Amino acid sequence: MKKNVLLFLFVLLLQGYFCQAQKKDEPVAKIGNAVITADEFKTRYEFLPHPSMTHKNADSLKKEFLASLVAEKLWALEAREKHFDTLKLYRNMLKPLEKMFLRDALFKQEVESRIKITDLDLIRGKVRAQTTLKVLIISSVDSSESYTIYKQLKKGASFDSLLKMRPDYAIQNEPVPITFGKMEDEWMEDSLYKMKPLTFSKPMKNKNGWFIFKLVDKINLVPGESSSAPGNVKNIIKTRRSKQYGVEFLTRLLTGVQLQFNERIVTDLPDRLLQSFKKRQEINPADSANLHFTEFDLGYLSSLYGEDLLAAPIAMFEHDAPTLNDFFYYLLVEDFNAKRASKQIIVGLLQKKLNDFVQHELIAREALRRGLQNLPEVKKDMQMWSDNYLSQFMKRVFVDSSRVSDEDTYQYSLQKTGNQLTGLKVNLVEIFSDNLDSVQMILKKISEGNDFKYLAERYNQRKSTLTQKGEFGWQYTFQLGEIGKIAEAMKEGEVYGPLKVEGGYSIFKLLGRREAQDSLKESFQASQGQVKEELFVKRLYENVNEGTAGFARKYGVSFYDQTLKKLSVTEVNMFVYRFIGFGGRITGVPTVTPNYEWMKNWQNQKKVLP
Numbered sequence: 001m002k003k004n005v006l007l008f009l010f011v012l013l014l015q016g017y018f019c020q021a022q023k024k025d026e027p028v029a030k031i032g033n034a035v036i037t038a039d040e041f042k043t044r045y046e047f048l049p050h051p052s053m054t055h056k057n058a059d060s061l062k063k064e065f066l067a068s069l070v071a072e073k074l075w076a077l078e079a080r081e082k083h084f085d086t087l088k089l090y091r092n093m094l095k096p097l098e099k100m101f102l103r104d105a106l107f108k109q110e111v112e113s114r115i116k117i118t119d120l121d122l123i124r125g126k127v128r129a130q131t132t133l134k135v136l137i138i139s140s141v142d143s144s145e146s147y148t149i150y151k152q153l154k155k156g157a158s159f160d161s162l163l164k165m166r167p168d169y170a171i172q173n174e175p176v177p178i179t180f181g182k183m184e185d186e187w188m189e190d191s192l193y194k195m196k197p198l199t200f201s202k203p204m205k206n207k208n209g210w211f212i213f214k215l216v217d218k219i220n221l222v223p224g225e226s227s228s229a230p231g232n233v234k235n236i237i238k239t240r241r242s243k244q245y246g247v248e249f250l251t252r253l254l255t256g257v258q259l260q261f262n263e264r265i266v267t268d269l270p271d272r273l274l275q276s277f278k279k280r281q282e283i284n285p286a287d288s289a290n291l292h293f294t295e296f297d298l299g300y301l302s303s304l305y306g307e308d309l310l311a312a313p314i315a316m317f318e319h320d321a322p323t324l325n326d327f328f329y330y331l332l333v334e335d336f337n338a339k340r341a342s343k344q345i346i347v348g349l350l351q352k353k354l355n356d357f358v359q360h361e362l363i364a365r366e367a368l369r370r371g372l373q374n375l376p377e378v379k380k381d382m383q384m385w386s387d388n389y390l391s392q393f394m395k396r397v398f399v400d401s402s403r404v405s406d407e408d409t410y411q412y413s414l415q416k417t418g419n420q421l422t423g424l425k426v427n428l429v430e431i432f433s434d435n436l437d438s439v440q441m442i443l444k445k446i447s448e449g450n451d452f453k454y455l456a457e458r459y460n461q462r463k464s465t466l467t468q469k470g471e472f473g474w475q476y477t478f479q480l481g482e483i484g485k486i487a488e489a490m491k492e493g494e495v496y497g498p499l500k501v502e503g504g505y506s507i508f509k510l511l512g513r514r515e516a517q518d519s520l521k522e523s524f525q526a527s528q529g530q531v532k533e534e535l536f537v538k539r540l541y542e543n544v545n546e547g548t549a550g551f552a553r554k555y556g557v558s559f560y561d562q563t564l565k566k567l568s569v570t571e572v573n574m575f576v577y578r579f580i581g582f583g584g585r586i587t588g589v590p591t592v593t594p595n596y597e598w599m600k601n602w603q604n605q606k607k608v609l610p
Helices: 038-046 058-081 088-110 119-129 143-154 159-164 167-171 186-194 230-254 269-283 295-310 324-333 343-369 376-401 406-415 436-447 452-459 477-488 524-555 561-566 598-608
Strands: 027-031 034-037 131-140 176-178 204-206 209-220 420-433 495-501 504-519 557-559 577-579 585-587
Touching (some): 027 038, 027 058, 034 038, 034 058, 058 376, 058 524, 088 230, 088 324, 088 343, 088 376, 119 131, 119 230, 131 143, 131 159, 131 167, 143 159, 143 209, 159 167, 186 204, 230 343, 269 295, 324 343, 376 524, 406 524, 420 452, 420 495, 436 452, 436 495, 436 504, 477 504, 477 524, 524 598
Antiparallel strands (some): 027 034, 027 557, 131 176, 131 209, 204 209, 420 504, 577 585
């Protein structure tokens, strides 16, 4: 694999990830009383994307990432000192994450700990992976009909003739191929693999109905070939056992539980959510082509319902019923994504999310009852994510302190050299998506060498660039926010992403860069917007750099350069998402926006100090 190729891998977040050259808890940096260990650095560095910086070596990239990570910790420390961790908004945002980690811990305790895969399981799986079954299927929703057909077959009726008289035949012009792991029910697959060619099965029932199978043929693959790689065989078995044990546990936990939803709230929720989506599209027509639940919707719906209804129970629990407000924050973390503003679609999505919400709430409460919130791994996850969330609150402080008035803008425009707007302009092509599955597919195609512009034309969902096939056109970097700031450090042809942005994920490629200047000789009113934006970004990054350096002096920062240098990290960039037990997923680790330029301010301050 070439060193300069940016390869993205989606993998499950593995537990017990270790550092070979260093001990897991060896520090690479200290911030006040907090420590960034080699293990945390390695995990967060490797599980987040980086551009293929051909003009920077690996040590430089590690140092910049560590500086960004230190900045996150510094901002979190300052946020705690300002008591942001006591804010209702912060607590509400963190609550669904904590419940997610509690569910995952309970899943490990009740499900994963029970999974035992024997050598016999693996041998049987590998043998079946070498065999493809060809079957015909007669399906029915009625058990009596299915057994009537079975009796006819037992008396000598032709399976093929009976099938031709049924709707199933329309999609079975050819026998259906069955490979190892394809069927949802392991017991049903076991039955099929035990059958002899040209025989038929007894009626079998699963959640989709009743089925009678005829085994037409067994095709043995060439030795060495397989429908499933050896590693996949084990994963298939593990996934099936997980599902089996998970269903068994949930049946025990939820049997006898009868809950009712608050009809007063639930009845008009689809209309109000649809109203919020349409309002957001009016305000920002350039928003994603899909509709997703965002902080805008949270604020808009909160204003519609008011505090009393937000605090009202959305489901009738016997004690401490979850509220409408809890459900809204749940939707921020969970994947709520509508293809279009249709009430029918919204109703269907809300029904599913409401059921998931109640089930997840009951599972989390069982985990709390068992005290799983005290497990080291749960505490570790909560610490990492709470630091990240608190740092985002501090970012809002920096943004608010960098606001620019019209008078500021006017005075700044008078100082512009030669009445010119100057700076770096870039031309980017972007693929924006609000769906992690789509991101996974897109990154795989990029790693396989597909043309980025072709992929942007086909998969980009940002409305404002659809007609330009994902291309932004030449713009100053200060006009592009975090994307522009990252683009400043990129070279032509480099790809970055996915970057978490409002409403989804951005993957972008730098097509070109150039220093530019544009005349401001037209009236001040005509150019005020651009100048104001430039001044705001200038102030923001000055405040961020000076403020972060100040926090470093205040709390104390130590870097362990030799430990960092010896730390081995893979050159393969990975974007990881973590599957949560009993349903759900999040990014494997919190995203970190590049933020390392504060180091210059900090080092200069240290030189000045006696």
